Amino acid sequence: DVKVTQSSRYLxxxxxxxxxxxxxxxxxxxxxxxxxxxxxxxxxxIYFSYDVKMKEKGDIPEGYSVSREKKERFSLILESASTNxxxxxxxxxxxxxxxxxxxxxxxxxLTVL
Amino acid sequence: xxxxxxxxxxxxxxEGASLELRCNYSYGATPYLFWYVQSPGQGLQLxxxxxxxxxxxxxxxxxxAEFKRSQSSFNLRKPSVHWSDAAEYFCAVLNSGNTGKLIFxxxxxxxxxx
Numbered sequence: 001d002v003k004v005t006q007s008s009r010y011l012x013x014x015x016x017x018x019x020x021x022x023x024x025x026x027x028x029x030x031x032x033x034x035x036x037x038x039x040x041x042x043x044x045x046i047y048f049s050y051d052v053k054m055k056e057k058g059d060i061p062e063g064y065s066v067s068r069e070k071k072e073r074f075s076l077i078l079e080s081a082s083t084n085x086x087x088x089x090x091x092x093x094x095x096x097x098x099x100x101x102x103x104x105x106x107x108x109x110l111t112v113l
Numbered sequence: 114x115x116x117x118x119x120x121x122x123x124x125x126x127x128e129g130a131s132l133e134l135r136c137n138y139s140y141g142a143t144p145y146l147f148w149y150v151q152s153p154g155q156g157l158q159l160x161x162x163x164x165x166x167x168x169x170x171x172x173x174x175x176x177x178a179e180f181k182r183s184q185s186s187f188n189l190r191k192p193s194v195h196w197s198d199a200a201e202y203f204c205a206v207l208n209s210g211n212t213g214k215l216i217f218x219x220x221x222x223x224x225x226x227x
Contacts, residue, residue, distance in 0.1 A: 004156070031213050033214075035217075040122065040219055040220075041219060042117075042119075042203060042217040042218050042219040042220050043157075043203065043215075043217040044217075045214055045215075048213070048214065050213075058214070090156060090157070092156075092157075094213060096213070099213070100145050100147050100162060100205070100207040100213075100215055101147075101159055101162065102149075102157070102159070102215060104156030104157040104158070105156050106154070106155055106156045107155075107156055
C-alpha cells in the first residue's frame with residue numbers, strides 16, 4: 001500500500017516558536033504538496049515541490065517555508081508561529097504533474113497558543 | 114481564475130436514502146475534475162475523476178458523478194447511503210499549466226441519520 005506519513009498528528013506550540021512539520025512518502029513520487037485545511041475554506045495550497053531542492057509557492061505561502069533535501073521527504077516550516085496558523089496541515093504526493101491523483105497523509109493538527 | 118464551489122456546507126440524509134452533492138466549477142477549457150472524501154481523522158482519498166469521454170464516471174464505494182458542461186457542474190451521487198459514508202467531501206479541479214495543482218472547493222459535510 002502506498003503511504004504518506006506525517007510525523008506528528010497533534011502539536012501544540014507557543015506564539016513565536018519555530019515549528020517543523022515532516023512528511024515522508026514511500027512511493028518514489030516526484031511531486032509533493034502542503035495544504036492547509038480550515039472549516040469553510042476547504043484546502044488551500046501553501047507550497048509544492050516538483051523535485052529535490054525544487055519548490056514553488058502556492059496560494060498562501062506567507063509565514064511558511066519548505067525544505068526538500070530528499071525525494072521522499074517534504075518539510076513545512078513555520079519560522080515564527082502565530083495564532084492564525086492554528087489549523088490542520090495536510091501533506092500529499094503524486095507522480096507526474098497532470099494526474100490530479102493525490103495521496104494524502106492523515107494530517108497534522110497544529111494549535112498555536 | 115479557476116475556482117470550485119460547493120454550495121452545500123452541510124447535508125443530512127437518512128441511511129438508505131439517495132445522495133447528491135453539488136459541485137460547480139469555473140474553467141475555460143475542458144476541466145479535469147475530482148471528488149475526494151475525508152473520513153473523520155483521516156486524510157483525503159480519491160473517489161473518482163473525470164478527464165474526458167463518458168460524462169458519467171464511476172468511482173469507489175458505489176459513488177458516481179456526472180459532468181455537465183452546460184451547467185459547469187460535476188455532482189456526486191450515490192443511490193443508497195450507508196452510515197459509513199458520513200464524511201467530508203471535496204470537489205476539485207486540476208489547475209491548468211502543467212503544475213499538477215488541485216484547486217479544492219470548500220467541502221460538504223455529510224451526516225447520515227440512522
